[in-house]
Each structure stands twice: as C-alpha cells, then as structure tokens.
Amino acid sequence: MRPNNIKYNRKTGTFRKRVLVFYIVLASLLISFFGFAQKKHKKQLTAADYHLWSYLKAEKLCENAKWVSFSVSYENGNDTLFVKNSTGTRTFNFPRAGKGEFIGDNWFCAISPKGELLITDLLTSKQEIIAKVLRYDLRVGTKDIILLKKQSDGNKELELKNAATNKSTILNDIGNYWYNPEADAVVYTIKSNNNTIIALLNLSDKTTTVISSNPIVFEYSDIVWQKSGKSIAFLQQPLNDDKKTTRTCVGYYTIAEHKLYTFNPAQQDNFLANMEIISSSFAYLSISEDGKRIFFGLQKTVIPVDPSQVQTWNAQDKFLYPAKVQIDGWDRTAKVAVWWPEQNRFNCITDNEFPKMMLSGDQKQALLYNPQQYEPQANRDAPLDIYILNLETEDRKLVLQNQLGGETGTSVSIYEKHIVYFKDKHWWVYDLxxxxxxxxxxxxxxxxxxxxxxxxxxxxxxxxxxxxxxxxxxxxxxxxxxxxxxxxxxxxxxxxxxxxxxxxxxxxxxxxxxxxxxxxxxxxxxxxxxxxxxxxxxxxxxxxxxxxxxxxxxxxxxxxxxxxxxxxxxxxxxxxxxxxxxxxxxxxxxxxxxxxxxxxxxxxxxxxQHFKYNWGNSKLITYTNSNGTVLNGVLFYPANYHADKKYPLVVHVYEKQSKELYSYVNPSQNNPTGFNIANFTSKGYFVLLPDIVYEIGNPGFSAVDCVVSATRKVIVGESSIDSTRIGLTGHSYGGYQADYIITQTNMFKAAVAGAAITDYVSGYLRVAWGLQKPNFWHYEFGQLRIGKSLYEDYPAYLRNSPIYHADKVETPLLSWAGEQDSVVHYFQSIEFYLALRRLGKINTMLIYPGEDHVLMEEKHQQDLTGRIEQWFDYYLKGEKGLEWF
Structure with a gap:
C-alpha cells in the first residue's frame, strides 16, 4: 500500500517528485530513529542476568496429540513441568514435578517434589493429590493407575486407581511391585503373619494368587518378567542374620500352570560351596523368551585385597597390577549360570577360562571369550577369539578368531541363530x-x-x-x-x-x-x-x-x-x-x-527474555589448510555488532566443531571447562570454532596449520576483527592443541589450556587409571595420532610435545587441571608450568582439588569461568588485571 496523499502519474509512471523526496527523507529518518531506538532498547547481557536462562525438554505427546508435556529447567533447580494443548490455548504447570504421563487424552499424572501424585483432569482442570507416593505405573490400554505409597504407620500400600471413576483397590503391607502389560498383572511382595509372601494380582479380574511364602527371615528381590508375561523369576534371599546358614535360592513361576520351581544350591551336587547366587549389572537374573531356561549370576566369596602387601608388577602379566589384583585370575568376576527348571538341572556358562559372554538370539547358545587372550598388547582393547557354547550339550566351538575388540566389532542378532560381525571392512554373518x-x-x-x-x-x-x-x-x-x-x-x-x-x-x-x-x-x-x-x-x-x-x-x-x-x-x-x-x-x-x-x-x-538482550550471530566459514584441504568452521559475531568497530577474537579448538553452527548456547557461569560462547559474544568478542584434520605422526603441526589458516581467513574476511587481539583456548585434546600452537606461532596474544597433554614421552609411559591400562594405545592407535610406538618414532613424540618447544612460547598462558584427573594426569600441566617457569615465561596454573577431567562442583565451574574471562579481558581488551594473575 502507498500513502493516500501521494499522487501517481499514470503517464510517466512516477510519483510527484517533491512529495516523493520528502517521504524518502522522512522514511530514512524514521528508519534511522527506530533502528537506533531498537538497539538502545536492547539490554547488555551481564553475568547477573544468566540465572534467567533455562533449558527446554520435550517430554510426551498424548495418544491423539491433543496435549503435549514439556519441562523447563534452570541451574538453580527451579524447574517446571508443563502440559499444553495442541491449539496453544490452555497450559498447566507443575513446579519441580517429574515422571509426567498422559492417561489417554483426558488426564495427566506427575510426581511432585513432596512425593505427591498429581492427577489432573485436563478437561475440567480438577486435580486430585495423593500424598506419600513412592512410584507409579499406568496400566496400558486403560485409565488405571498402579501406585505404591506410604501409609501413616510407615508401611506401604499398593493401590489400583481408576482415573475416570475414582474407584480403587488397595492392598496393605506391601514391600514392592513389578508390573507387566503383556500379562496385565502385577507381582508384589507382602508381609503377613510373620511371613514374607510374593503374590500375583490379575488386574483384569482383581484375583490374587500366592506364588511363594516363607518365614519373615527371607526376602524376595530382583523380580523379572518373561518378555511374553507368561512367567516370572526372582531371588529368595535370607536376611543378614541368616546368611551364614541359609543360601540364596532362585524361584521360577509359570502363571498358566500356577507352578513354582525352586533352585536351591544346597540340593545341587555340582554347585560349589564358595559360590553365592547374585544379580548384578553383568550377571543379572533373566528368563529365556521360550521360558525354558533361567539365567542368574554367581559370585565367589573372596578375601579383600590387603593394601599393605608389596606390589609385584611383572611386564609379562596380562593386565597391569591394579587390574590383575582386582580380577585375581577372574575369581573376583561374577559368573553366569543357566538353570532348566523342568529338569532341575544347571550349568555354569562362564568360568575363569572364559569369563565373558553374550547370549545368542534364541538364548540356547552363548558366545564366550576371554579379553586376556591377546594380552599384553598396546591397543586399548585386545582382539577376541569368540567361541560358541551349546548350553544343552556343553559343546564349545571357535567361530571368530582375532576379532576386533570392543562392542563396535561384534553384535548378536535377536533373530534366530545368527552372529553379525564386522571384519576386513565388511559386514559378515555367521549361521550357527x-x-x-x-x-x-x-x-x-x-x-x-x-x-x-x-x-x-x-x-x-x-x-x-x-x-x-x-x-x-x-x-x-x-x-x-x-x-x-x-x-x-x-x-x-x-x-x-x-x-x-x-x-x-x-x-x-x-x-x-x-x-x-x-x-x-x-x-x-x-x-x-x-x-x-x-x-x-x-x-x-x-x-x-x-x-x-x-x-x-x-x-x-x-x-x-x-x-x-x-x-x-x-x-x-x-x-x-x-x-x-x-x-x-x-x-x-x-x-x-x-x-x-x-x-x-x-x-x-x-x-x-533472550529477545530483550543484544545477541550475536553465527556464520559457517570455509577455508583451506596448507595441503589444500577444504575445511569448515563457525564464526560467532559479538552482540550488538557494528561493522565499523574493532573487536577481539577468541579461537576455541577441539577437532571438528562446525556442527555447532546452529546450537543455541545458554549464557552461564557454570561451565565444566570454563568456556561459554554466549558469555564471550555478549562481552564483545568474536568466537571462532575451526575444524581440524590431522596427519598421522604430526598432530601438533596439523593443529597449527588448520587453526592458523582458519584464523587468517576470518581476519581477512571480517575487517571488524582486530588481528592484534586474538586469544586461543581449548580443553583436553584442545588443551594440548592450544599449548602446542603457542610454541609455533605468536599470532595469539593470550591462551588458555585445560587438562592438557604437554609431554608425549611421559604421557605415553603413564597408566590410564580410569581404564587401568597402559596409555600406549592413546598415542599409537587413538586420538593423539602418532601411529607408532615411542621406540619406533621417538622424534615424532618429541616434535609433537609442547614441552620440548616451550622456549619458543611468547604467549601468556593460563593453564588449569583437576587434581583427580583420571584421563590426563595433572602432572602434565605441572611439567609445562615448570618449563615455562624455568624459561621466565608468563604462566598461571590453576589446580582444582577433588576434580576430575572436567569440573563438577559449581563453585569451581564459576571460579574457572570467571578467571578465563578475566584473563582474556586483561590481555585482549586491556581491562584491569587481578591479583591472582
């Protein structure tokens, strides 16, 4: 549309000139005024505002998509669970609630921080509050809620409640329950008349069947359902006072036959006296899909390791001393056994010769292996020889030899009798x-x-x-x-x-x-x-x-x-x-x-609130390294950016980061590595995240080449970047890169390196304590990318170590590490600090007590975030330095 007072000349196709000029001038003035007013209206983000930011998580969508639940969480814990209708006209909020679930399209359930079950009728907005709820499940295909709650006398009750009719069925003195939608039933434990009982509640007709009953000195635990819901298995354990005279048993109950089978170790001739039945994460209780076999864990009674004994480290040991003592010839490792209830027969599947296993798809055979087979060796995971064991006949056969170790190499199909594995760059199948x-x-x-x-x-x-x-x-x-x-x-x-x-x-x-x-x-x-x-x-x-x-x-x-x-x-x-x-x-x-x-x-x-503040922008950049390889990176612009102004730049390094192009970053002082893009852009910095590709044997040079190439590209392409005010930062492998880069170039006016590897020689000869393995693999096969042992290519270890080039450093460096770092020992940071100290360079080092590879305590996260920003503010913006420098 055009203003009514502007006349249009149909013959010439123009507006009257004077009026047009007037409006052009007026429009430009208005644009200028409103643009200025808009910019002025926007706020400058400061650390005092960071607490306003939250994190969004989509939770659930009800069956017919009439309602959506989502949560909004804050760093201070003031989280809220929301439910909103699909038209966006109605919203319910549940402060600090969790475990939200829809019942059809009409009801929503959630647990409040007080342990209350909140049942909300989404059509009428009426809410029922049930106090002291420990847990709940929804009965599939119905409007029933299964819930366990505390009674006033401290005992627990199981309630089956219908959200539509508000009718309930209640069982008292309950221990716990386990629901299975296939069976439409609940198994529960209960104490009655000095007995502990495990029972089955059929939810369709509310009938109860007692599965097993024992004196109260026993307890039932680890209840598991067969996938089809046709049977259950459980452990029957003696309480502490009776463990010396009574052993843990396994129970198996078939629902259709109402038949209970019990595996009692005392009645098995081949059950070792020093073994106990257990259920753990790698030796858990389970039922085969056909219900014919029960699997459970066994643990040998072991004597605790005496920490005062002399440690014997033998170079020919399969594992390093700490792992060797912990495993103790695999005696300390839980084993897995199989039991055939109908025949009351059992066998051990794993043993000290083959301590690791996976079940075949039909669960009639097991894949066995020993991760020690090719130890000692230099890689993180040794190759595996994998055997197939027929559980029925106990015949064992080698099927895969020298197979790639770790989970990436071997997978077991859940279709009948096949093993799929990856070898020689191809996917293979083995037909059992x-x-x-x-x-x-x-x-x-x-x-x-x-x-x-x-x-x-x-x-x-x-x-x-x-x-x-x-x-x-x-x-x-x-x-x-x-x-x-x-x-x-x-x-x-x-x-x-x-x-x-x-x-x-x-x-x-x-x-x-x-x-x-x-x-x-x-x-x-x-x-x-x-x-x-x-x-x-x-x-x-x-x-x-x-x-x-x-x-x-x-x-x-x-x-x-x-x-x-x-x-x-x-x-x-x-x-x-x-x-x-x-x-x-x-x-x-x-x-x-x-x-x-x-x-x-x-x-x-x-x-x-984001829209009230000045904010930066992100742009994908393309550049080439010295080898002509085309690479990408992300350049983030300062908040309230003006093209005619000069800004400092902080370059963050860690392998490939261009995937961060569209990531929204909450400003925060709670950063595990102390670095936050939004913090820096709001403070008037450009931030660059370049991609890095590596040449095997020259990871340090590769980092220098790619990072310098990317930095030069953005300096040339963006005139607002001040080439005299560029900072560099990285953590872990990025910390190594930051330390190495400043030994090779003076492009950067200040740098920060966290948890950095600084000496490839001493790092190679360290123990990766988190894995209890030698650190060789990290250098020869892994991220540190030398590709050869220290003794095959000693010069490569020297030329890629920042510490051996420390005399060339002219960049002020802030380094930091966690004192309990199990990935990169903090001695690596100390070594570089001592080298720079001896050479008279500028370096401040921060060691955080009790922290691992990244900082977990909020006070430490905030401290590090503040110090990194102060470091760059001083060196790149000329702001006042602090005493800790």
Missing part, C-alpha cells in the same frame, strides 16, 4: 546352524567403515542399529545411508539417498524394542517389526531434519531446516508430531505439526 560365514556387503560398492578417520587405529564400522525380524534383514550404515540387507545374503537395498546430497541418515529409537539392550557383556540390537514406521534423522552441513520410512511407502520427508532440530516425538494414534528447533540467535522452541499436511505451530518459546 550351518557353521557358514557369509560376506554381506562385498558387492555393494560402498565402504561401511570410516575410512576417512584420521585416527591410526583400524577403521570402525558406521554402525548396525538393528534388525527386522520378520523379513530376516538387518540394517547397517555407510557414511551417509541406511541399508537393509538380507541375512541369507541374497539382496541389499539402500533405503535412503544421502550420498547424493551429502546428508547423513540415521534411525532414531522410538521405543524400548528399538533401542540397544544389555546382553550380559555385550548388547542386543534394536528389533523392528515388518509394519513398523522408522523415524530417521537427517544431518547435513547446514540442514537438519526428520523422515519416516516404512516398507509400503518408502522414505517420507517430514522437515528439513537450516537450524538444529531435535527431540522429535510422534503420536501413537495420529500423524501429529512435536520437536524442538533452535539456532544461535533463536532459543529452543517447541513446535507441533498436527498432521503431515498442516502448518507448523509454535507451542512454546523458551527464554523469551
């Missing part, structure tokens, strides 16, 4: 029935391992997220795409087209069946049904998004944006979905789309 190995990917023409990795170790596979059981196919990843491959080797289909546009496609878990589950010392992979709709996330350099895929419709794009998208949640009974989106200038916000063809709607914008 036929004994044949088959290469599944040799003819596909793409690489399934990360050949572009610049670590010296053998390239790892991109991944095997799971299986489609009905179709007998598995999913594997290449660099970009998802493949579906028939287990019999007769075909493979590329489900996505990521290679064409350099977009990475990866499956996102939506349920427990799709996520990786523990399989004793390994893991099962995700299981997908033939009609399942897979959720897939897409990631490219400047785009993120999501897709659906199913067999019938193929790939269906949902969203693709130039921002960071995450926390995608789908609806159970509609096409609706919600997700969170953000970029550096936009705080995370919750978005809903009610159908695939509807418009997106913003349900909640976190941190609305």
């Amino acid at each position: 029935g036929s004994g044949l190995h088959k290469n599944l990917t040799k003819d596909l023409g793409v690489t399934f391992s990360d050949e572009e990795s610049d670590w010296p170790e053998e390239a790892s596979p991109f991944g095997n997220p799971g299986w489609m059981r009905h179709d007998k196919t598995l999913f594997v990843y290449d660099k970009y795409d998802i493949w579906s491959i028939a287990i019999n080797g007769r075909g493979a289909v590329r489900l996505t087209k990521g290679r064409e546009n350099k977009t990475v496609y990866r499956i996102v878990s939506q349920s427990k069946d799709e996520s990786t589950k523990m399989n004793y010392d390994g893991s099962y992979k995700g299981q997908f049904g033939p009609s399942d709709r897979l959720l897939i996330k897409t990631e490219a350099l400047e785009h993120t998004g999501y897709c659906f895929w199913d067999k019938k419709n193929g790939l269906k794009p949902l969203l693709d944006k130039k921002m960071n998208t995450s926390q995608f949640i789908t609806s159970a009974k509609s096409e609706a979905y919600v997700y969170v989106e953000e970029n550096f200038r936009l705080p995370p916000r919750l978005v809903i789309k009610e159908s695939l063809n509807s418009k997106e709607k913003i349900l909640f914008q976190s941190n609305p």
Whole structure:
C-alpha cells in the first residue's frame, strides 16, 4: 500500500517528485530513529542476568496429540513441568514435578517434589493429590493407575486407581511391585503373619494368587518378567542374620500352570560351596523368551585385597597390577549360570577360562571369550577369539578368531541363530546352524567403515542399529545411508539417498524394542517389526531434519531446516508430531505439526527474555589448510555488532566443531571447562570454532596449520576483527592443541589450556587409571595420532610435545587441571608450568582439588569461568588485571 496523499502519474509512471523526496527523507529518518531506538532498547547481557536462562525438554505427546508435556529447567533447580494443548490455548504447570504421563487424552499424572501424585483432569482442570507416593505405573490400554505409597504407620500400600471413576483397590503391607502389560498383572511382595509372601494380582479380574511364602527371615528381590508375561523369576534371599546358614535360592513361576520351581544350591551336587547366587549389572537374573531356561549370576566369596602387601608388577602379566589384583585370575568376576527348571538341572556358562559372554538370539547358545587372550598388547582393547557354547550339550566351538575388540566389532542378532560381525571392512554373518560365514556387503560398492578417520587405529564400522525380524534383514550404515540387507545374503537395498546430497541418515529409537539392550557383556540390537514406521534423522552441513520410512511407502520427508532440530516425538494414534528447533540467535522452541499436511505451530518459546538482550550471530566459514584441504568452521559475531568497530577474537579448538553452527548456547557461569560462547559474544568478542584434520605422526603441526589458516581467513574476511587481539583456548585434546600452537606461532596474544597433554614421552609411559591400562594405545592407535610406538618414532613424540618447544612460547598462558584427573594426569600441566617457569615465561596454573577431567562442583565451574574471562579481558581488551594473575 502507498500513502493516500501521494499522487501517481499514470503517464510517466512516477510519483510527484517533491512529495516523493520528502517521504524518502522522512522514511530514512524514521528508519534511522527506530533502528537506533531498537538497539538502545536492547539490554547488555551481564553475568547477573544468566540465572534467567533455562533449558527446554520435550517430554510426551498424548495418544491423539491433543496435549503435549514439556519441562523447563534452570541451574538453580527451579524447574517446571508443563502440559499444553495442541491449539496453544490452555497450559498447566507443575513446579519441580517429574515422571509426567498422559492417561489417554483426558488426564495427566506427575510426581511432585513432596512425593505427591498429581492427577489432573485436563478437561475440567480438577486435580486430585495423593500424598506419600513412592512410584507409579499406568496400566496400558486403560485409565488405571498402579501406585505404591506410604501409609501413616510407615508401611506401604499398593493401590489400583481408576482415573475416570475414582474407584480403587488397595492392598496393605506391601514391600514392592513389578508390573507387566503383556500379562496385565502385577507381582508384589507382602508381609503377613510373620511371613514374607510374593503374590500375583490379575488386574483384569482383581484375583490374587500366592506364588511363594516363607518365614519373615527371607526376602524376595530382583523380580523379572518373561518378555511374553507368561512367567516370572526372582531371588529368595535370607536376611543378614541368616546368611551364614541359609543360601540364596532362585524361584521360577509359570502363571498358566500356577507352578513354582525352586533352585536351591544346597540340593545341587555340582554347585560349589564358595559360590553365592547374585544379580548384578553383568550377571543379572533373566528368563529365556521360550521360558525354558533361567539365567542368574554367581559370585565367589573372596578375601579383600590387603593394601599393605608389596606390589609385584611383572611386564609379562596380562593386565597391569591394579587390574590383575582386582580380577585375581577372574575369581573376583561374577559368573553366569543357566538353570532348566523342568529338569532341575544347571550349568555354569562362564568360568575363569572364559569369563565373558553374550547370549545368542534364541538364548540356547552363548558366545564366550576371554579379553586376556591377546594380552599384553598396546591397543586399548585386545582382539577376541569368540567361541560358541551349546548350553544343552556343553559343546564349545571357535567361530571368530582375532576379532576386533570392543562392542563396535561384534553384535548378536535377536533373530534366530545368527552372529553379525564386522571384519576386513565388511559386514559378515555367521549361521550357527550351518557353521557358514557369509560376506554381506562385498558387492555393494560402498565402504561401511570410516575410512576417512584420521585416527591410526583400524577403521570402525558406521554402525548396525538393528534388525527386522520378520523379513530376516538387518540394517547397517555407510557414511551417509541406511541399508537393509538380507541375512541369507541374497539382496541389499539402500533405503535412503544421502550420498547424493551429502546428508547423513540415521534411525532414531522410538521405543524400548528399538533401542540397544544389555546382553550380559555385550548388547542386543534394536528389533523392528515388518509394519513398523522408522523415524530417521537427517544431518547435513547446514540442514537438519526428520523422515519416516516404512516398507509400503518408502522414505517420507517430514522437515528439513537450516537450524538444529531435535527431540522429535510422534503420536501413537495420529500423524501429529512435536520437536524442538533452535539456532544461535533463536532459543529452543517447541513446535507441533498436527498432521503431515498442516502448518507448523509454535507451542512454546523458551527464554523469551533472550529477545530483550543484544545477541550475536553465527556464520559457517570455509577455508583451506596448507595441503589444500577444504575445511569448515563457525564464526560467532559479538552482540550488538557494528561493522565499523574493532573487536577481539577468541579461537576455541577441539577437532571438528562446525556442527555447532546452529546450537543455541545458554549464557552461564557454570561451565565444566570454563568456556561459554554466549558469555564471550555478549562481552564483545568474536568466537571462532575451526575444524581440524590431522596427519598421522604430526598432530601438533596439523593443529597449527588448520587453526592458523582458519584464523587468517576470518581476519581477512571480517575487517571488524582486530588481528592484534586474538586469544586461543581449548580443553583436553584442545588443551594440548592450544599449548602446542603457542610454541609455533605468536599470532595469539593470550591462551588458555585445560587438562592438557604437554609431554608425549611421559604421557605415553603413564597408566590410564580410569581404564587401568597402559596409555600406549592413546598415542599409537587413538586420538593423539602418532601411529607408532615411542621406540619406533621417538622424534615424532618429541616434535609433537609442547614441552620440548616451550622456549619458543611468547604467549601468556593460563593453564588449569583437576587434581583427580583420571584421563590426563595433572602432572602434565605441572611439567609445562615448570618449563615455562624455568624459561621466565608468563604462566598461571590453576589446580582444582577433588576434580576430575572436567569440573563438577559449581563453585569451581564459576571460579574457572570467571578467571578465563578475566584473563582474556586483561590481555585482549586491556581491562584491569587481578591479583591472582
């Protein structure tokens, strides 16, 4: 539209000149005025404002997508759980509540910080409060709530409550309960008449069946359900006073037959007297899917290690002394046994010869291995020889030899009798029935391992997220795409087209069946049904998004944006979905789309105060190193940026960081490594995050080359950066890079290095105490990227160590470390400090007591954050220095 008082000349196609000039001048004045007013209206962010910022998490979407729950959390703990309708017109809030769950589309439950169960009718806004609730579950497919609560006398009661009718069934004197939706039943423990009872409550007809009853000197624990809900297993344990005379037993109960089986060690001829039944994270109680076998843990009674004894470190030991003593020939490691209840027969599966195991998909066989087999050796994980044990016949057979160690190499299918493993850059399958190995990917023409990795170790596979059981196919990843491959080797289909546009496609878990589950010392992979709709996330350099895929419709794009998208949640009974989106200038916000063809709607914008403050911006940059390799990085602009003003620059280093392009960063004083991008941009700094690629044997030079190249590129490309005021900072491997870079260039006026490796020679000859392994692997095969031992390439260890070039340092350095750092010993920082001290250089070192590799105590996080900013403010902005300098 044009103003009414401007006349238009149809013949000349122009406005009257004088009026036009007047309005142009007026418009420019107004634009200038309002632009100035807008900038002036914006606030300058200070540390006093940081507490206003929160973190957004999408929680749940109800069945028909009428309501969404999400939480907003603050560093001070003043968190809130919200429920909002899909139209955005009604909101409920539950301060500091958790474990929110929808019951259909009408009710919402949550636990308050006082232990109250809050049941809210979303249609009427009425709320019922039930006090002293310890835990609760929702009965699937109904409006029932199962809850355990404390009674006034200190005992506990189990209540089955209907949210619609408000009717309840209550059981008193309950110990605990375990719910299974497949069985539509609850197992619970109860004390009655000096007896401890374990019983089954059928939720459909409210009938109760006593499974087992024992004198009160016993307790029932570790109750587990068969996956189908047809049976349960549990431990029957004596209380402390009776453990010397009575042993722990295993109970197994079949629901249809109402039959209880008991495994009593005292009645088993082959049960060792010095073993006890246990359930632990790696030797847990479980039931096979067919209900025929029960697995449980065994632990040998061991004498505590005497710390006063002389330590004997033998170079030929399989493990270092601390690990050797802790394992004690595997005597101290829990074992796994199998019991056949119907025959009352049992065997040990693992022993000291083969202490580690995974179950096959049908749970009739076990994969056994000993991680000591190829020790001592230099890598973090030794190769494995894997044997298959037939649990019924006890026959054992070697099936994989010198297999890549760690979980990346071997995975066990949950489809019948197959082992899928990665070897020689390909995915293979071993058929336990036929004994044949088959290469599944040799003819596909793409690489399934990360050949572009610049670590010296053998390239790892991109991944095997799971299986489609009905179709007998598995999913594997290449660099970009998802493949579906028939287990019999007769075909493979590329489900996505990521290679064409350099977009990475990866499956996102939506349920427990799709996520990786523990399989004793390994893991099962995700299981997908033939009609399942897979959720897939897409990631490219400047785009993120999501897709659906199913067999019938193929790939269906949902969203693709130039921002960071995450926390995608789908609806159970509609096409609706919600997700969170953000970029550096936009705080995370919750978005809903009610159908695939509807418009997106913003349900909640976190941190609305953000828009009242001056803020920076982020930009992707491209540069080349001296080898001509094209690299990326992210340049963050200062808040309230003016092109005609000069600003200092802080360069943060750590391998590849361009993925941070769209990350929103809350300003905060609580930073585990003391560095915060938003803090610096709000204080008038540019911040650069360059990508670094490495040449094996020359990681230090590679860091210098890439970082200097990136810094020069932004100095030339952005005239507002003051090339005389550039700082450098990094932590861990980034700390190493910062220390090394300042030995090779005087480009940086000040530097900060946290938990840095400074001496490759002494670091190589240290123990990685967190792993109880020699540190060799980190240098020869891992992140430190030498690729050879100290004795094969001694010059490489010298030329890549900052400490041997400390005489060249002209940059004032602030270094810091945790005194209990189990990753990089703080002596590494002390060594560099002493070198700089001897040379008369400027260095201040901070050692934080009780802290590990990153700082966990808030007072230390705040102290470090403040000191780093003061360090750069002094050297890059000329502000007043402090006494601690």
